[in-house]
Amino acid sequence: MNNTRFLISEYFDKYTVSEINKYQELGGFSGLKKALKEGPDFVINELKASELRGRGGAAYPAHKKWQSAKDRDEEVKYVLVNADEGEPGTFKDRDLMDCDPYRIIEGLTIAGFTTGACEGYIYIREEYEDIRKKLIDAINIAKDNNLLGNNILGTDFSFNIKAYTGAGAYVCGENTALIESMHGNVGRPRVKKPRVGERGLFNKPTMVNNVETYACAAAILTHGSEHYNNSGVNGHKGTKMISLCGNIMRPGVYEVPFGITVKTIIEDIGGGTRDLSLGKFIQSGGASCPLIPHTHFDTPYGYEPFKKNGFDIGSGSIVVANGNVRVVDYLSSVTGFFEHESCGKCTPCREGTKRLHEIIDDMCHNEASMKQYDRIKKIAITMIDTSLCGLGQTAPTAILSAMKHFEEELMESVTK
Numbered sequence: 001m002n003n004t005r006f007l008i009s010e011y012f013d014k015y016t017v018s019e020i021n022k023y024q025e026l027g028g029f030s031g032l033k034k035a036l037k038e039g040p041d042f043v044i045n046e047l048k049a050s051e052l053r054g055r056g057g058a059a060y061p062a063h064k065k066w067q068s069a070k071d072r073d074e075e076v077k078y079v080l081v082n083a084d085e086g087e088p089g090t091f092k093d094r095d096l097m098d099c100d101p102y103r104i105i106e107g108l109t110i111a112g113f114t115t116g117a118c119e120g121y122i123y124i125r126e127e128y129e130d131i132r133k134k135l136i137d138a139i140n141i142a143k144d145n146n147l148l149g150n151n152i153l154g155t156d157f158s159f160n161i162k163a164y165t166g167a168g169a170y171v172c173g174e175n176t177a178l179i180e181s182m183h184g185n186v187g188r189p190r191v192k193k194p195r196v197g198e199r200g201l202f203n204k205p206t207m208v209n210n211v212e213t214y215a216c217a218a219a220i221l222t223h224g225s226e227h228y229n230n231s232g233v234n235g236h237k238g239t240k241m242i243s244l245c246g247n248i249m250r251p252g253v254y255e256v257p258f259g260i261t262v263k264t265i266i267e268d269i270g271g272g273t274r275d276l277s278l279g280k281f282i283q284s285g286g287a288s289c290p291l292i293p294h295t296h297f298d299t300p301y302g303y304e305p306f307k308k309n310g311f312d313i314g315s316g317s318i319v320v321a322n323g324n325v326r327v328v329d330y331l332s333s334v335t336g337f338f339e340h341e342s343c344g345k346c347t348p349c350r351e352g353t354k355r356l357h358e359i360i361d362d363m364c365h366n367e368a369s370m371k372q373y374d375r376i377k378k379i380a381i382t383m384i385d386t387s388l389c390g391l392g393q394t395a396p397t398a399i400l401s402a403m404k405h406f407e408e409e410l411m412e413s414v415t416k
């Protein structure tokens with residue numbers, strides 16, 4: 001697959017921040033111009049026709065979120081970019097902001113116009129400090145060119161963007177924890193209500209979307225939903241940014257058409273695994289998602305086929321493991337991550353992540369008993385049913401999928 005830069009990432013590295021004119025010559029800001037001309041309902045219809053789903057993990061339909069943000073009649077509303085990107089193996093948002101910062105600004109401005117928001121925020125993880133500076137430069141240059149600020153492009157639409165540095169915890173990517181941290185509170189999730197759509201930043205309605213969701217919205221407005229839909233293959237619509245890493249010859253960020261198989265991603269895009277085997281399993285979507293065994297590598301990359309098989313597109317990461325990786329060792333790093341990142345607010349997650357990590361580590365050292373192995377499912381069910389936020393609810397997912405697909409191998413680690 002020679003070209004993986006065709007729609008969302010079409011302008012990657014084709015301009016520098018100081019060259020806003022070049023971005024416009026490439027076609028940049030034509031999505032915003034179209035939105036300003038056609039109006040908010042047109043934008044929402046385009047998102048609906050493209051079936052764009054949020055790219056932060058939960059895959060919620062974008063047009064529904066934008067519509068309900070638009071429908072709120074409060075005078076002050078905000079739109080916010082979630083650029084926390086804390087999911088292990090996920091780094092596509094970094095490249096989206098670094099290689100094409102104006103597209104994020106364009107997408108966010110389209111969202112501001114569509115929903116009637118007065119201001120946009122980019123919540124960016126603290127490790128991306130250089131990118132934050134780049135975005136601030138881009139915001140200032142856009143303002144100088146009447147693409148942000150008062151009366152954008154001669155219309156009565158005014159909109160500003162600010163960048164905010166994240167608090168440095170994985171859980172702050174969760175919407176309510178993110179807002180809490182922006183308010184200067186400890187970055188911990190709220191007990192669900194009110195949702196940030198009702199009462200978010202500064203207690204005003206706030207629409208939160210992932211970086212890629214905004215970039216994709218700008219691309220859809222630029223090219224039209226029909227063109228976007230036609231870029232998928234084998235009956236699937238659109239494209240997706242993925243971050244490919246692990247035991248793979250060509251790790252990196254790629255744009256792939258929905259509908260190609262996992263095998264094509266590993267072999268044609270990633271160049272195959274480092275030991276030239278097909279691979280043993282992948283983890284798609286982040287640490288909170290299931291493992292996909294090599295027996296399912298013919299599955300088309302898409303929301304429906306993945307869901308049908310119990311898999312997840314999630315954050316768009318694909319971590320590849322070859323035959324040298326013991327499943328239990330992989331699970332140890334996953335469970336260690338969740339133990340470390342649990343914020344401790346609720347008992348099932350605070351205790352459950354610890355217990356799971358302990359059992360998996362005993363298995364790594366061939367010291368686990370059958371009784372411990374049996375406890376995994378009980379702990380997992382309690383965490384899924386009773387944890388307060390998505391972190392605790394999804395922390396056991398990888399283990400449960402491994403118990404389904406790699407039980408024989410896991411049982412070798414159970415010695416008592």
Ligand SMILES: Cc1cc2nc3c(=O)[nH]c(=O)nc-3n(C[C@H](O)[C@H](O)[C@H](O)COP(=O)(O)O)c2cc1C
Nearest residue numbers: 054055056082084085086173174175209210213390
């Ligand atoms: C523990 C946790 C961490 C999350 N981290 C991120 C993140 O880094 N980036 C992101 O866009 N969404 C993250 N999410 C999902 C967000 O809460 C939210 O669903 C998303 O930003 C909505 O945008 P979307 O509809 O465009 O996907 C996280 C969720 C949870 C539970």
Ligand code: SF4
Nearest residue numbers: 344345346349389392
């Ligand atoms: S599930 Fe975990 S991360 Fe979420 S609130 Fe509870 S302890 Fe904190």
